[in-house]
Structures are given as structure tokens and as C-alpha cells.
Amino acid sequence: MRKLFIANRGEIAVRIARTAKEMGIATAVGVSEADLGSLAAQAADENVVLGPAPAAASYLNHDAVIGAALELGCDAVHPGYGFLSENAAFARTVDAAGLIWVGPPAEAIEMMGNKAEAREAARRAGVPVLKGTDGPLDPEADALEIARAIGYPLVVKASAGGGGRGIRFVHDESELLRTIDMARGEAAAVFGDPTVYLERFVESARHVEVQILGDGSSFIHLGDRDCSMQRRSQKVIEEAPAPDLPDSVRQRMRESSVELARQCGYRGAGTVEFLYDPVRQEAAFIEMNTRIQVEHPITEQITGVDLVREQLLIAYDGVMSLSQEDVAFRGHAIECRINAEDPDNNFFPSPGRIVRLAWPQGPGIRVDSGVGEGSVVTPFYDSMLAKLIVHADDRPAAITAALQALAETEIEGIKTTIPMHSKLLSRPEFADVAHHSKFIETAPDMLEAS
Known part of the structure; x- marks a missing residue:
């Protein structure tokens, strides 16, 4: 792989560019007119304008993306997450253009994209289903x-x-x-x-998931995550490993996820998502995401594995560098998705210019950000600014570290969801793992103005 085209924006584009550069791979990124001055545009070696601000005219424009990749002499395309990452037709277009697709086969994307077919495939693979x-x-x-x-x-x-x-x-x-x-x-x-x-329907269910990797012939897992703290079905706080799971449930989730990847002939990074019923102590399949996940950093923190690097190795060399025996788990990690939204105004988007920005620093703190001081947050795309990740020896220490890191974060010029994260991490229900995917909606005080 000589040159990688990054078909995405924001923090994931910056994240992909960083690993590619560490591997000695040149990078190019396609941006919309609204993102020309973005951190993502600056992170790659080259950038090119795909089209105007609306995603349909830029980031989702197949011809513009492929044309830009070819024009800049790229030999591979990484779609990140969202946008075209789970679009089987686009994956085939990339292949037809003679470019390397950094993702699973189009057939696997299609199978897992149809939830009824995915459910049946999971059942055949021995993954528990509702x-x-x-x-x-x-x-x-x-x-x-x-x-x-x-x-x-x-x-x-x-x-x-x-x-x-x-x-x-x-x-x-x-x-x-x-x-x-x-x-x-x-x-x-x-x-x-x-x-x-x-x-x-499982009431008061938790959302747990397993990270898998495959190269078409070998398949492994990199542990599990809990993404139960959600608002309107959108993840807010994630942690790894998933806390308070019976060993038998955890083991079956991991092993059956690997088997599902095997059944699909999977290549690349993917995530098998489950509902966990804490009353029955049962986990059941929801879906498989055929891409890198937003929350992949917490898995990286507890395993020491660079998942983007593995994606690139699998796409180019055809094999991953790891076996299951190579994967070891250490400590606990928590991720907060920081969005440009106003918690005091029903989480209304808060676009504008960031006039001051200071991230926390110190051992165990990681920030994956798509913005810097002076960045303009536009109203055209997802409102996520960055992910604040902490890693500590155990879960209580990670909660304490996350609260401290949030307190040290300074963002001025726009409203953010940081106050909500601090409230959630301070809740006894979170400490006791008594929360679930509808917790925010069922705790009225969480939606009150700070």
C-alpha cells in the first residue's frame, strides 16, 4: 500500500491518517467545501474538495470519492465509520476501480446489513438470538x-x-x-x-458487544465492551471490558462472535452487538457492524492493539498480525463522546467557532479529536467533536480518572455535552452497573438543565 485515500471526516479521518503515517503510508483525504479548513484536511498529506457541504454531494458521492482517489494516485480507500463504510455497492465500486477496499467483502456487508438475514446467520453460527x-x-x-x-x-x-x-x-x-x-x-x-x-423485547437491557478481527481464514476477538449509556439509541459513554457479566455469558459471546465471523469469511474489523438481560443473565444478538466502531479506542487501550493498523495490514497483506494467544487484557477503559450540543436546550446542536480548547493530559488519558482551537463546527454533519478516553487499573479508578479529565477539559465558544457526561459518571447506578440502554430517558433529572 503506497497511498491511502481516507473517505471520511472529523476525528476518524485524523485517527486513520495518524496510523497510516506511522506505517509509512502516504495519505490523502476528501473533504467538503465546509471542511476545507478542518483538522482532518490538515492531518493528511494531501486533501481534495469532493463537493459542497451537503453529504450527498460530497462524502456520499461515489463518483467524486473514487475519482479523487484515482486522481491523487491512491491505491486504497479507508471509509472509516458512517457515510460509505457499510455500503456494499460502494465497496464493489472501489474494487472495480482497481483500488484496495479497507473493509470486509461486499457480500458480508450485505448479509449483515439485512437484519433478518443477519439474525438467521447468527443463529446458524450458534450466536444466541432472541x-x-x-x-x-x-x-x-x-x-x-x-x-x-x-x-x-x-x-x-x-x-x-x-x-x-x-x-x-x-x-x-x-x-x-x-x-x-x-x-x-x-x-x-x-x-x-x-x-x-x-x-x-427485553426491558432494562444492557448493550454489550464483541470486537472481532478476521483475514478470511483466521478469526479472533479482542474482548467486549459495554455501550449501555445511550440517549435516543445513540451511544454516550462506552467502557471495556463490559462490567458485571457472568463468565459463561462473556465466553459464549466471544466464542460465538468469532464463529459468526468465520461463517461470513470475514476480513477486517467488525463488531457483534448483543442485548444483555441482567435478570435472566442472557445475551442475545442484535446486529453485526461491518466497520471500525466509534468506540474502538477503549478496546485498543485494554489490549494494546492498533485496530486501524490491523485493518490496513489485512487489506494489503491479506493476513492479520495477531493470533488469539497474542491478545491480553489489562485494566479498564472508559470513553465519553463529546458532542457540540446544548444539554440545557434539549441537546440542540451548537455550531460555531471554538475560541478556546484545552484537553486534559496525563497518564492513561487519550483524546481522539476532529477539532482544534479556532475550528468552526458546522451544522451539516454529526455533532461529535471528540472522544475522551481514559485507561486505569480497574473500573472505579477509570471512573475517577474520567471525571477528573472531564473537569480539566476547557471548550469555549460552543456548548458541549461534557456536563451530562459528568452527571452520568457520578450516578450510583453507573457505579453499580444498574444502568441500561434507556436509563437516560427514564431518569428525568438527567434531562434537566444543569
């Missing part, structure tokens, strides 16, 4: 009878959904048929695919 329909719900089937067998409450999920979208809850039989019709209509409008499936 009780539900085996594949998409047949429009002609007796949905009432099927739902009675599953039990209430349940969820109607779009087969093509993801990222918390395409999900509708059903509490009793009187809501079922109407909800299915609404879900099918919404799925057709949003995802272009009206198929849905039914699944048992």
Missing part, C-alpha cells in the same frame, strides 16, 4: 398467532434498519397489526425495503 420470527415476517402470515408465540412486549424491526432506526415497540395485541403496517411503510420510505421481522 425469540422471534425466523427471517422476515411474511405479509400473508398470521402475525397475531406468531406474536402470541413470541410473547409481549415485542419489537417490530425493519430488516434493512440499523443504528437505532426502523424499530417500533408493541406492548399488547391491540397495537400489533397497526404497528406492523406503520413499520412496513416507514421501512419502505426510509430504507427502500418494506420487510420487517418480530423479536421479543
Whole structure:
């Protein structure tokens, strides 16, 4: 690999550029007109404007991205996360252009992108799944009878959904048929695919996940993470390893995730996500993300493995540098996603210029940032500014370190979610691992003005 084109923006573009440079790989990044002065544009050796600010005209424009990569003499494309990272058609376009795709095969992206197919693949691989329909719900089937067998409450999920979208809850039989019709209509409008499936709903569930790597013939895991602290299905705080899991549950999650990767002939980095029911002490498959995750730094901190480096090695050499025996775990890591949002105004986006910025420093502190002092936060994209990561000997020490690091962070000119992170990390429910994926919505004081 001589030159890598980074098809993304913000902190992940900066992150990819850093590892590529350490490996002696030249870098180029495509940016929108709005991001021309961004940290990502400065982080790469070269940058090129893909188009105007709207993502559809720039970051999501297949022809513009491929054209820019070829024009700059790149031989590989790294999509990061979001945007085109899980787009099988784009992966095939990259391959057809003679470029190296830093990601899994398009077939694996398609299989895992269809949630009903992914659920069936997981079941075949021995990954535990929630009780539900085996594949998409047949429009002609007796949905009432099927739902009675599953039990209430349940969820109607779009087969093509993801990222918390395409999900509708059903509490009793009187809501079922109407909800299915609404879900099918919404799925057709949003995802272009009206198929849905039914699944048992777990109340007060935790969100846990397993990081996997594969090179098509060898497959390993790099432990687990807990991403239960969420707001509106978007992760807020993540930690690794996942706390308070029975050893048997943890082991089955890890081993079955590796087996799912094997069944897919997986190449690259991926994440198998689960719901964990702390009452039944059972974990069940949600989906597989066929890309690097936002929260990958906490896995890197507890393993010492550079996941982006492994992605690049697998994409170029065809083999990863690790075996399962090489992976060792040390300590505990916590990540806070810092967004440009106003917690005192219903988390409304807070674009503007950052007039002062000071990150904390010290042992065990890492900041993956897409902004610097003077950066302009635009209203066009995701509001995440940076990820503040801490690593300590154990979970209590990591919580203390994260609170201290947040207190030392200074960002002026825009509003951020730092006050919310401090409140969440200080909650006894977090310390006791009594939180769940709906905790913020069910704790009214968390949404009150600071």
C-alpha cells in the first residue's frame, strides 16, 4: 500500500491518517467545501474538495470519492465509520476501480446489513438470538398467532434498519397489526425495503458487544465492551471490558462472535452487538457492524492493539498480525463522546467557532479529536467533536480518572455535552452497573438543565 485515500471526516479521518503515517503510508483525504479548513484536511498529506457541504454531494458521492482517489494516485480507500463504510455497492465500486477496499467483502456487508438475514446467520453460527420470527415476517402470515408465540412486549424491526432506526415497540395485541403496517411503510420510505421481522423485547437491557478481527481464514476477538449509556439509541459513554457479566455469558459471546465471523469469511474489523438481560443473565444478538466502531479506542487501550493498523495490514497483506494467544487484557477503559450540543436546550446542536480548547493530559488519558482551537463546527454533519478516553487499573479508578479529565477539559465558544457526561459518571447506578440502554430517558433529572 503506497497511498491511502481516507473517505471520511472529523476525528476518524485524523485517527486513520495518524496510523497510516506511522506505517509509512502516504495519505490523502476528501473533504467538503465546509471542511476545507478542518483538522482532518490538515492531518493528511494531501486533501481534495469532493463537493459542497451537503453529504450527498460530497462524502456520499461515489463518483467524486473514487475519482479523487484515482486522481491523487491512491491505491486504497479507508471509509472509516458512517457515510460509505457499510455500503456494499460502494465497496464493489472501489474494487472495480482497481483500488484496495479497507473493509470486509461486499457480500458480508450485505448479509449483515439485512437484519433478518443477519439474525438467521447468527443463529446458524450458534450466536444466541432472541425469540422471534425466523427471517422476515411474511405479509400473508398470521402475525397475531406468531406474536402470541413470541410473547409481549415485542419489537417490530425493519430488516434493512440499523443504528437505532426502523424499530417500533408493541406492548399488547391491540397495537400489533397497526404497528406492523406503520413499520412496513416507514421501512419502505426510509430504507427502500418494506420487510420487517418480530423479536421479543427485553426491558432494562444492557448493550454489550464483541470486537472481532478476521483475514478470511483466521478469526479472533479482542474482548467486549459495554455501550449501555445511550440517549435516543445513540451511544454516550462506552467502557471495556463490559462490567458485571457472568463468565459463561462473556465466553459464549466471544466464542460465538468469532464463529459468526468465520461463517461470513470475514476480513477486517467488525463488531457483534448483543442485548444483555441482567435478570435472566442472557445475551442475545442484535446486529453485526461491518466497520471500525466509534468506540474502538477503549478496546485498543485494554489490549494494546492498533485496530486501524490491523485493518490496513489485512487489506494489503491479506493476513492479520495477531493470533488469539497474542491478545491480553489489562485494566479498564472508559470513553465519553463529546458532542457540540446544548444539554440545557434539549441537546440542540451548537455550531460555531471554538475560541478556546484545552484537553486534559496525563497518564492513561487519550483524546481522539476532529477539532482544534479556532475550528468552526458546522451544522451539516454529526455533532461529535471528540472522544475522551481514559485507561486505569480497574473500573472505579477509570471512573475517577474520567471525571477528573472531564473537569480539566476547557471548550469555549460552543456548548458541549461534557456536563451530562459528568452527571452520568457520578450516578450510583453507573457505579453499580444498574444502568441500561434507556436509563437516560427514564431518569428525568438527567434531562434537566444543569
